[in-house]
Amino acid sequence: MRREEVVDISTAVVDEDGWGPLSGLPGHPLMWVLIASELAVFGLALLGYAGARLHDPIAFAAAQDHLDRLAGVINTAVLLTSGFFAALAVDARARGRRGAARLRLTLAAALGVVFLVVKSVEYSRDLAQGFDIDSGGFFTIYFLITGFHALHVVLGIIILAIVLRFDSPGNYETGASFWHMVDLVWIVIFPCLYLLR
Amino acid sequence: MGNTGRLLRTWAMLMSLSLAFAIVADATRPTRLSHVALLLVGVVAVLKARLVLADYLGLRATPTALAGFSTAVVAIIALVVLSFEFPVSLFARQ
Amino acid sequence: MRYESQNIAKIYWYGALLIFAVQVVFGLIGGTIYVLPNLFPTDLLPFNVVRMIHTNALVVWLLLGFFGAAYFLIPEEAEREIHSPFLAYVQFAIFFFGALAAVAGYLFHIYADQARSYLEQPLWVKLGIIVAALIFLFNISMTVLQGRKTAITNVLLLGLWGVAIFFLFSLYNPANLSVDKMFWWYVVHLWVEGVWELVMASILAFIMLKMTGVDREVIEKWLYVIVATTLFTGVLGTGHHYYWIGAPGYWQWIGSVFSALEVVPFFGMVVFTFAMVWKGRRDHPNKAALLWSLGCSVLAFFGAGVWGFLHTLSSVNFYTHGTQVTAAHGHLAFYGAYVCVNLAIMSYAFPLLKNRAPYNQVLNMLSFWLITSGVVFMTVTLTFAGVLQTHLERVNGIPYMDVQDQLGFFYLLRLGAGAVTVVGVLLFIYSILVPREQEAIAPTSLTTAPAE
Ligand code: HEM
Ligand code: HEM
Numbered sequence: 114m115r116r117e118e119v120v121d122i123s124t125a126v127v128d129e130d131g132w133g134p135l136s137g138l139p140g141h142p143l144m145w146v147l148i149a150s151e152l153a154v155f156g157l158a159l160l161g162y163a164g165a166r167l168h169d170p171i172a173f174a175a176a177q178d179h180l181d182r183l184a185g186v187i188n189t190a191v192l193l194t195s196g197f198f199a200a201l202a203v204d205a206r207a208r209g210r211r212g213a214a215r216l217r218l219t220l221a222a223a224l225g226v227v228f229l230v231v232k233s234v235e236y237s238r239d240l241a242q243g244f245d246i247d248s249g250g251f252f253t254i255y256f257l258i259t260g261f262h263a264l265h266v267v268l269g270i271i272i273l274a275i276v277l278r279f280d281s282p283g284n285y286e287t288g289a290s291f292w293h294m295v296d297l298v299w300i301v302i303f304p305c306l307y308l309l310r
Numbered sequence: 311m312g313n314t315g316r317l318l319r320t321w322a323m324l325m326s327l328s329l330a331f332a333i334v335a336d337a338t339r340p341t342r343l344s345h346v347a348l349l350l351v352g353v354v355a356v357l358k359a360r361l362v363l364a365d366y367l368g369l370r371a372t373p374t375a376l377a378g379f380s381t382a383v384v385a386i387i388a389l390v391v392l393s394f395e396f397p398v399s400l401f402a403r404q
Numbered sequence: 405m406r407y408e409s410q411n412i413a414k415i416y417w418y419g420a421l422l423i424f425a426v427q428v429v430f431g432l433i434g435g436t437i438y439v440l441p442n443l444f445p446t447d448l449l450p451f452n453v454v455r456m457i458h459t460n461a462l463v464v465w466l467l468l469g470f471f472g473a474a475y476f477l478i479p480e481e482a483e484r485e486i487h488s489p490f491l492a493y494v495q496f497a498i499f500f501f502g503a504l505a506a507v508a509g510y511l512f513h514i515y516a517d518q519a520r521s522y523l524e525q526p527l528w529v530k531l532g533i534i535v536a537a538l539i540f541l542f543n544i545s546m547t548v549l550q551g552r553k554t555a556i557t558n559v560l561l562l563g564l565w566g567v568a569i570f571f572l573f574s575l576y577n578p579a580n581l582s583v584d585k586m587f588w589w590y591v592v593h594l595w596v597e598g599v600w601e602l603v604m605a606s607i608l609a610f611i612m613l614k615m616t617g618v619d620r621e622v623i624e625k626w627l628y629v630i631v632a633t634t635l636f637t638g639v640l641g642t643g644h645h646y647y648w649i650g651a652p653g654y655w656q657w658i659g660s661v662f663s664a665l666e667v668v669p670f671f672g673m674v675v676f677t678f679a680m681v682w683k684g685r686r687d688h689p690n691k692a693a694l695l696w697s698l699g700c701s702v703l704a705f706f707g708a709g710v711w712g713f714l715h716t717l718s719s720v721n722f723y724t725h726g727t728q729v730t731a732a733h734g735h736l737a738f739y740g741a742y743v744c745v746n747l748a749i750m751s752y753a754f755p756l757l758k759n760r761a762p763y764n765q766v767l768n769m770l771s772f773w774l775i776t777s778g779v780v781f782m783t784v785t786l787t788f789a790g791v792l793q794t795h796l797e798r799v800n801g802i803p804y805m806d807v808q809d810q811l812g813f814f815y816l817l818r819l820g821a822g823a824v825t826v827v828g829v830l831l832f833i834y835s836i837l838v839p840r841e842q843e844a845i846a847p848t849s850l851t852t853a854p855a856e
């Protein structure tokens with residue numbers, strides 16, 4: 114693909130400006146609207162979790178003990194490493210090294226798949242123990258929050274694939290920003306749901 | 311190349327902090343964490359989130375945005391951690 | 405006005421204003437029945453029929469208003485005449501005839517009795533609406549496709565296509581009551597907290613563009629942010645209607661979290677309109693249109709945002725569901741968002757369409773304050789009634805009708821405020837339709853007037 118063919122949704126809009134404070138952020142400004150909205154959603158959900166737990170701390174603690182904390186720690190490492198590769202990819206693309214950028218972004222996406230595999234192993238164990246989204250209490254919230262996050266991992270992998278296809282530097286920034294947001298959300302929800310007790 | 315170096319450093323720090331998590335929170339599997347452990351988990355989470363915001367998301371270049379997003383993350387984590395210090399007896403229904 | 409076919413808007417808005425009058429008069433009749441249940445013979449004019457006309461007429465005239473707004477602003481944005489004015493008039497004839505037939509039918513107790521508020525039209529009227537909508541979408545899409553594409557027309561088209569697509573769910577009426585309600589909300593909620601909001605945002609953006617002189621680039625960015633947050637919060641926000649209808653329990657979480665954030669786009673619209681007016685500093689002579697636009701964003705924020713948030717968390721809604729709190733919210737939200745946006749674009753456009761530089765601007769603004777105080781007062785009294793009702797009925801467990809007996813005073817106040825509202829509405833219609841020889845605000849005084 115020749116350079117001119119690359120559709121760059123980022124600069125096309127940013128250059129006209131009018132985005133105010135959003136225009137200084139890396140990637141497409143609307144991605145930052147999305148990132149802020151996602152943080153708000155997960156934030157509210159976690160506050161809801163904190164409130165609900167207070168109503169029944171003992172049952173919540175008991176339910177929490179069924180989680181596989183080690184799997185959570187592994188997944189944290191997987192996602193953070195994946196984010197590392199995504200950041201490297203943006204860096205490489207900005208310096209015009211398209212091939213290297215692609216390789217790194219592919220690695221980032223592949224680690225996303227690893228995350229999903231670990232997560233599904235966890236889910237299947239939870240389900241085997243008889244816990245699902247309708248269990249109420251801790252497990253309803255746990256499945257909602259982590260499930261919604263996992264959906265974002267899936268969506269992120271799709272976005273990264275699109276970036277691999279339309280690989281302008283601006284698109285790299287936009288796609289990677291989404292991916293890092295998924296990282297960030299995990300960093301916040303993981304300790305709240307798995308570790309604090 | 312400076313950028314790669316910094317990203318590598320960030321990644322290494324994130325990894326060690328995650329390991330710290332695992333040790334603080336997971337080692338003995340008590341049903342409840344001590345006050346200190348709760349606080350540590352919160353602090354570590356905030357530190358990690360800040361690293362991701364600053365270096366992965368690149369907000370180091372825009373301090374206002376970094377401050378805004380960090381504040382939001384701190385607020386969320388602080389409230390959740392605090393809820394564990396809440397005297398439940400005041401709250402629970404009889 | 406620059407395009408001949410913008411005149412199509414006139415007939416739509418005449419129709420809309422007529423039905424608007426019918427709508428509020430039936431509201432007043434309903435309010436009277438609350439206070440004097442036996443004033444009207446219940447077999448001729450039962451409350452359910454009055455209520456049905458009140459709410460169905462509301463939706464119908466708002467839609468007519470949106471159609472008119474589209475026909476008015478699309479030629480200017482697309483920089484070309486409407487694809488087929490003839491089709492536009494055919495569409496009007498079908499839609500308006502359908503609406504009148506439906507209202508007449510209701511009076512003779514002919515309606516789709518499926519307990520689905522707002523959607524009680526008999527099947528053949530629904531099909532007529534769909535045919536009219538298809539004509540409309542074809543007509544405006546062709547116009548936009550062949551003309552200049554702007555963010556405003558794109559968002560407007562997205563919204564209007566959504567209006568038509570979600571209406572299709574009204575045709576499906578499953579036997580299972582839970583499923584039935586889910587589909588009903590696909591229409592009602594995804595309309596007012598989804599695609600109608602897009603229509604509202606794009607009309608406001610158009611007015612801001614024309615009246616403040618702020619750059620299109622800036623206005624478009626605001627529009628994008630508002631659209632993004634609307635869809636992000638509104639779609640899953642549907643869950644706030646799934647709490648107690650037999651849907652799975654996790655909807656309590658999804659609905660609470662997402663609908664709580666529905667406040668954001670409404671707040672965004674307040675900031676948007678005020679920022680544009682402040683930034684623009686262009687003294688546009690049409691103060692009334694500006695008043696309606698600013699009033700729209702503010703009242704929508706209170707009616708939808710604040711009054712919506714009030715009862716949207718599942719732990720609160722558990723108590724308030726279906727009380728007068730809901731009716732309070734319904735009034736201020738519908739009025740602030742969709743009545744006001746319609747009256748704003750009409751106030752902006754009619755002087756241009758009628759080529760009437762001076763018009764009854766002061767009367768128009770007076771009508772704004774009359775209607776607004778009326779509706780706000782109705783909202784406040786209903787909120788008090790609702791809180792009391794919640795406590796007596798839901799907390800103390802007193803039977804429904806016994807509680808209603810204790811709310812009589814509030815219903816009396818609501819009736820009074822409703823009468824003020826009706827007067828205001830008639831005044832608005834008069835100010836728009838009846839010419840005036842000389843403008844009450846002298847043009848010279850405009851340069852010193854603050855831009856709100
Ligand atoms: C302009 C936008 C809006 C309009 C026109 C509107 C209108 C209405 C109407 C008419 C109803 C009553 C429906 C019925 O049961 O027959 C209703 C219910 C409700 N609305 Fe809105 N609304 C809007 C925005 C919002 C927003 C933004 C929120 C939340 C923040 C919200 C929260 C609710 C809730 C929770 C109910 C259910 C009340 C109950 O359980 O009885 N609404 N709305
Ligand atoms: C701009 C003006 C108005 C708008 C947008 C409006 C909107 C609405 C809506 C959306 C509902 C359904 C509420 C729900 O399902 O919870 C409703 C019901 C009703 N409205 Fe209005 N209305 C308006 C004016 C009036 C006026 C002037 C009156 C006169 C008192 C009135 C009296 C009523 C009554 C009695 C009901 C039925 C409430 C019930 O079923 O308990 N409305 N209106």
Ligand SMILES: [Fe+2]
Nearest residue numbers: 593597642644
């Ligand atoms: Fe809703």
